[in-house]
Every structure is written in C-alpha cells, then in structure tokens.
Amino acid sequence: MEGKEGNIGSSSSTPNLIAKSNPNITQFQGFSIPSQYVSAIIPFQKHFQAIDDDIIIATKPKSGTTWLKALVFSIVNRHRYTLSNTPLNFTNPHVLVPYFDLNLYKENPNSDLSTIPSPRIFSTHLPYPMLADSIKHSNCRIIYITRNPFDNIVSYWHFVNGMTNVFKPSLEDCFEMFCRGEEAYGPFWDHALGYWNMSLEKPSNVLFLRYEELKEDSVAQTKRLAEFLGFPFSTEEEKTGMVNQIVDFCSFDNLKDLEVNKTGKAPGPRVPSNKLFFRSGKVGDYVNYFCPAAVERLSNILKEKLSGSGLTFK
Numbered sequence: 001m002e003g004k005e006g007n008i009g010s011s012s013s014t015p016n017l018i019a020k021s022n023p024n025i026t027q028f029q030g031f032s033i034p035s036q037y038v039s040a041i042i043p044f045q046k047h048f049q050a051i052d053d054d055i056i057i058a059t060k061p062k063s064g065t066t067w068l069k070a071l072v073f074s075i076v077n078r079h080r081y082t083l084s085n086t087p088l089n090f091t092n093p094h095v096l097v098p099y100f101d102l103n104l105y106k107e108n109p110n111s112d113l114s115t116i117p118s119p120r121i122f123s124t125h126l127p128y129p130m131l132a133d134s135i136k137h138s139n140c141r142i143i144y145i146t147r148n149p150f151d152n153i154v155s156y157w158h159f160v161n162g163m164t165n166v167f168k169p170s171l172e173d174c175f176e177m178f179c180r181g182e183e184a185y186g187p188f189w190d191h192a193l194g195y196w197n198m199s200l201e202k203p204s205n206v207l208f209l210r211y212e213e214l215k216e217d218s219v220a221q222t223k224r225l226a227e228f229l230g231f232p233f234s235t236e237e238e239k240t241g242m243v244n245q246i247v248d249f250c251s252f253d254n255l256k257d258l259e260v261n262k263t264g265k266a267p268g269p270r271v272p273s274n275k276l277f278f279r280s281g282k283v284g285d286y287v288n289y290f291c292p293a294a295v296e297r298l299s300n301i302l303k304e305k306l307s308g309s310g311l312t313f314k
C-alpha cells in the first residue's frame with residue numbers, strides 16, 4: 001500500500017542515501033541530542049539534586065508526554081484541586097510540569113530547587129544514562145512512556161513542521177533519521193532500552209508505560225500509575241468514580257478543547273501554539289503514511305536492536 005498522505009512509498013525498502021540529516025543535532029554520550037543542550041548536560045548531571053519523593057516523567061518526544069503530565073499532575077494533586085478548579089483548566093500541562101531547565105546548571109551550578117513543594121514533578125527527554133547522578137542514586141520515581149515507533153515518527157513530523165525557526169525535514173527524512181538513530185534524542189531503541197532495563201532492575205523506581213496500553217485501558221493504567229507513584233486510589237475513590245473522572249478529564253478530547261490548549265501560546269519560543277501538542281491522538285495512524293516495505297525495514301532494524309531484551313513493539 002502506498003502511504004495516503006506521506007511520501008514513504010515502496011522505494012523505502014532500501015535506505016535513502018540522500019536523506020537529509022538534522023543540522024541541529026549533535027552526537028553526545030551515544031545519543032542524538034539537540035545541539036543547544038549539549039553543553040548543559042554535564043553541569044546538570046553533576047549538580048541537579050534529586051530528592052526521594054521527586055517524580056520524573058521521561059519520554060522520547062511525541063510519545064505521550066503531554067498526556068502523562070496531565071495524568072500525573074491530576075493524580076498527585078487530587079486532594080488539592082477538584083477537576084473543576086484544577087489549574088489544568090487554564091494552564092497547559094507543559095507549564096505545570098516543566099522540563100528540567102538544563103541551562104540553569106550551566107549558568108548557576110548551585111541552583112536550588114528545594115523550595116518547590118513536594119512532590120516535585122519534572123520531565124525530561126534525556127535517555128536514562130544521561131540523567132543526573134543524584135536521580136540514579138536517589139529513591140525518586142521515574143515514569144517512562146513509549147509509543148509505536150511509526151506513530152512516533154508521524155507525530156514528530158507533523159510537530160516540527162508546525163514549529164517556527166527549526167529545521168523542517170520531510171516525512172522521508174524523519175524516517176531515514178529514525179532508522180539511523182539520528183532523530184532528536186535517538187536512537188529510539190537505546191532510549192527505550194535504558195528505561196526498560198531499569199524498570200526490570202528497579203521496578204519500584206522506574207515504571208514503563210506504553211501509549212497504546214494507556215489508550216486501550218486508561219482506567220487500569222491510571223490506577224497502576226497512581227499505585228506506582230504512592231498515591232493509590234482508595235476503595236471509596238474508586239466507588240465514586242474518581243479514576244474515571246481523571247481519565248476523562250485528561251483524555252485527548254477534553255484537553256484539546258480547553259481554550260488554553262486551543263489558542264494559548266506554548267512555553268518556549270519555537271512552538272507557536274499549545275494546539276500543536278494535540279493533533280489526532282490516535283493509535284495506528286501511521287498506516288496512512290508508510291507502505292509495508294518501509295514498515296518491514298524499520299521493524300527489522302528494531303528486531304535486531306532489541307533482540308534479547310524482552311522489549312518488543314507491535
């Protein structure tokens with residue numbers, strides 16, 4: 001089948017040797033890192049001070065970060081806010097759960113975030129090996145969410161093409177970079193494996209989620225998430241429908257229609273609107289973009305890279 005909208009047709013069964021690379025990516029510590037962060041990573045690794053009840057949401061871009069931020073914020077703050085007065089009604093999840101400000105540690109290594117109320121919730125796209133030493137040695141909780149790699153590529157392609165002042169690759173370029181492990185924060189397989197292996201080694205510190213499973217059974221996965229975080233739902237809360245209310249509130253259909261997410265300006269200079277974080281929110285949309293030969297090619301790469309790990313992608 002030829003991709004309906006995209007340009008990844010039958011020729012993609014073999015690598016495209018003239019596909020473009022992203023000029024704003026640097027190979028650093030084994031990963032493809034946006035160049036503007038590279039010099040901040042070592043200061044962050046050395047100086048960020050984790051504390052035991054920190055919560056860290058770790059993702060590869062376009063894997064379900066926004067959704068997970070809304071869910072974690074809602075679970076942790078459910079005794080503080082009702083769903084009608086939660087700040088999520090008028091604040092994008094990326095503002096409530098910020099990414100680590102990597103440059104902070106470059107400019108001021110002794111930055112003190114200890115005044116943020118506990119539990120502090122941070123997020124990052126960094127791979128596990130690149131996290132700050134104190135995170136690895138503390139008892140804090142890390143939640144990782146991954147996603148079908150083909151949907152991930154399509155989502156990323158749409159996103160970067162909606163940004164301003166960035167390199168805008170074609171879908172085919174995105175696919176080729178992904179196959180080479182040169183997409184932002186790639187390789188996908190090493191990014192996922194770092195967290196996968198830690199979730200096996202330290203299951204009470206690292207939870208490994210999948211976008212598709214969260215979509216398929218949001219209630220069960222949200223309960224699992226709450227338990228992992230140390231904020232389990234009580235029998236009373238389950239009876240009164242609290243889990244379903246949080247799930248419905250954080251659903252794609254609800255969040256995307258909030259005024260702040262329809263028209264609000266996104267944090268950072270390059271994303272023109274929060275709207276860009278909400279596109280279609282579907283599983284398996286990639287079949288409209290990739291032909292079977294392209295799917296086979298990347299599936300084979302993944303099979304080889306993940307072999308023996310127990311981690312698979314359908």
Ligand SMILES: Nc1ncnc2c1ncn2[C@@H]1O[C@H](COP(=O)(O)OS(=O)(=O)O)[C@@H](OP(=O)(O)O)[C@H]1O
Pocket residue numbers: 059060061062063064065066067151154155156158159250251252253255277278279280281282285
């Ligand atoms: N609440 C909710 N439920 C389900 N899906 C959601 C939700 N919010 C965002 N999305 C979809 O997630 C994709 C964006 O991924 P991220 O949030 O990881 O993007 S980012 O890295 O934070 O920029 C992007 O996927 P695609 O629609 O496939 O592009 C979003 O539409």
